[in-house]
Amino acid sequence: MNSDRKRKIVKFLLADCLSTAFSALSSVMASGQEPLPTVPLLAHATAASLATDRFVLITTPKSFMVQATSNGMKRQIAVPRAWLIPPAQEKDDSMKWVSSFKYDKRITSFAIGNGKIGLHLSSFELMTEGSAQAAAGRDVFLVYDPRSSAVERGLADLGVTKARERDGRCFSARSAHFLLADVNRDGFNDIGLVKEVIECRDVPSGRNEYKPSKPLYSQQPVRWYVFRSGRWRPDPGFRGKLPKEFTALPLIGMELNPVDYVAHGLWKSHDPAKWDSRSSGPVPYLPPYRR
Numbered sequence: 643m644n645s646d647r648k649r650k651i652v653k654f655l656l657a658d659c660l661s662t663a664f665s666a667l668s669s670v671m672a673s674g675q676e677p678l679p680t681v682p683l684l685a686h687a688t689a690a691s692l693a694t695d696r697f698v699l700i701t702t703p704k705s706f707m708v709q710a711t712s713n714g715m716k717r718q719i720a721v722p723r724a725w726l727i728p729p730a731q732e733k734d735d736s737m738k739w740v741s742s743f744k745y746d747k748r749i750t751s752f753a754i755g756n757g758k759i760g761l762h763l764s765s766f767e768l769m770t771e772g773s774a775q776a777a778a779g780r781d782v783f784l785v786y787d788p789r790s791s792a793v794e795r796g797l798a799d800l801g802v803t804k805a806r807e808r809d810g811r812c813f814s815a816r817s818a819h820f821l822l823a824d825v826n827r828d829g830f831n832d833i834g835l836v837k838e839v840i841e842c843r844d845v846p847s848g849r850n851e852y853k854p855s856k857p858l859y860s861q862q863p864v865r866w867y868v869f870r871s872g873r874w875r876p877d878p879g880f881r882g883k884l885p886k887e888f889t890a891l892p893l894i895g896m897e898l899n900p901v902d903y904v905a906h907g908l909w910k911s912h913d914p915a916k917w918d919s920r921s922s923g924p925v926p927y928l929p930p931y932r933r
Contacts, residue, residue, distance in 0.1 A: 690752050690822045690831050690889040697749040697761055697786070708749070708761065708793050710786065719786075719793045726763070726782055726798070739776035740767040742802050746895035751786070752822060754869060755830040759786045760796060762820065764894035766804065777900055778805040781818060783833065783874060797833060797867055797874040806900035812842035812857060813907065817899035819929050821864065823888035825880050830869040832880075834888065836927045837862040838901045840908070857908055859901070860920040864927065882926075890930050902932075 699721075700707040706721040727743050735742055744767040752760045766779030781804075783797040806815040821834035842857045863882035867874035893899060902912060909917050912932055914925050 692889065692891070693751045694748060694892075697751050698747050699745055699749055699763055701745060701747070706745070708784070708786065710788075710791070712788070717791055719791060721784065721793055725784070725795055726765075728799075731801070738778065739772070739774050739807065740769055740778050742767070742778035742780050742805070744779075748894050750891055750894060752831060752889070752891075754785065755824070757787075757789065759788065760784075760822075760831065760833075761786055761793075762891055762894070766895050768806075774808050775813070776805075776807040778802055780804075781820065785873065795873060800835070803837075804900050806904055813840070813904050814842060814857070815840045815900040815904040817901040819927065820891040821888045821927075822891065823885045825866050825883065825885060826868050826877070828868075832869055832877075833867045833874050834864045834884075835867065836864045838899075840901055840904050856918060857904075858920045859905060859914065859917040861914075861925045861927065884926060893931070897931075 696711055698709045700709055700718065705723060706726055707718045708721055709716055709718045711717075726745060732743070743765055745763060745765040748764075750762040752762075754760050761784040763782045763784065764779060765781075766777065768777035769775055780802055781800055785794040785796040786792075787794065800818075803818040804816065806813070808814075816837065816839045819836040819838070821836065822831045823834060824830060825832045825834065838859070838861050840857050840859050843855050864884055866877050866880035866883070868877045868880070869875075898906075898912075905914075905917050906912055911917065914928070914932070919925075
């Protein structure tokens with residue numbers, strides 16, 4: 643068979659495949675059905691897609707509900723209060739400058755890879771007056787099953803993930819960045835957590851005397867929570883491993899996190915390369931909004 647004839651056959655087969663795919667998509671759209679979301683099997687091949695308009699969190703004084711919207715229809719699913727406000731931590735939180743349980747109504751959703759959808763919820767509250775300039779918040783992940791319209795616990799024991807506070811001479815802060823990737827290549831999106839800290843430590847200057855050290859920035863190696871048995875679980879085997887391609891989850895309810903805020907106040911820059919750091923060289927992870 644000559645090369646011209648081979649090329650014609652390849653073009654014909656490609657056109658036929660595209661026509662078939664288009665016809666299938668058209669039939670789904672015409673029927674009004676919403677196809678189940680999918681994610682790539684390999685995180686290095688393509689990144690996960692995100693949505694911010696399909697789910698919202700409804701908060702009442704004593705309960706939480708996730709509202710899902712599909713094909714113009716809205717459905718509300720109750721979320722156990724203890725998943726978002728652990729009773730053992732609620733009393734301690736009430737004694738702080740601000741509450742870390744003020745959840746934003748916005749939710750970022752993403753396909754996990756098994757027909758279910760991951761939901762990223764975030765809380766944050768900051769002081770509007772006072773010298774402490776305190777702020778605190780949390781991040782929680784739930785799993786939504788569109789087939790049963792059920793919400794399941796995904797990753798809800800991270801504690802306070804973002805905070806800032808001025809205490810005397812020191813203005814400290816900590817923040818968390820979340821990544822999505824199939825780090826163990828099993829077809830499911832896993833969650834990576836990168837923690838950042840600005841802290842001050844007094845150093846000894848003599849007998850029973852200390853002098854305040856300047857604030858320093860540090861970034862911890864990424865920690866991975868792999869999706870296994872219906873939820874994300876820590877896997878130390880992937881600590882510090884940053885895939886070539888991943889999806890960065892956006893900040894919810896804020897343009898800058900507490901570390902950004904404090905760093906700009908201290909060093910007049912949003913570039914970590916210009917911050918006083920505990921380590922030399924570039925940071926392993928740079929969130930997209932800082933580039």
